[in-house]
Amino acid sequence: MALISVKILFFASAREAAGGITSASVRLDSDGADTKVLRIKLASLYPKLATLVQDEENLTLALNEEYVPMGEVWKLNEGDTVALIPPISGG
Numbered sequence: 001m002a003l004i005s006v007k008i009l010f011f012a013s014a015r016e017a018a019g020g021i022t023s024a025s026v027r028l029d030s031d032g033a034d035t036k037v038l039r040i041k042l043a044s045l046y047p048k049l050a051t052l053v054q055d056e057e058n059l060t061l062a063l064n065e066e067y068v069p070m071g072e073v074w075k076l077n078e079g080d081t082v083a084l085i086p087p088i089s090g091g
Contacts, residue, residue, distance in 0.1 A: 014084040017049040
């Protein structure tokens, strides 16, 4: 089983739910490594982040600075960077 490493960037409420960290590296099995599997892995690694990270309507992923549209699943590769972007509040 080959593993890949993906860099995760945490912003706003996602950062708070992950214990205040700004980034982390996550290792995934290269077979089937995609944004859906990543959401599940992050929910297990950061239980306080689980509800947010599994809700596509409330947490957008950006893969290598490109937004992943809701409902789409994108393949992940070694060295990719995924940003967790919660909704922006304020006015």
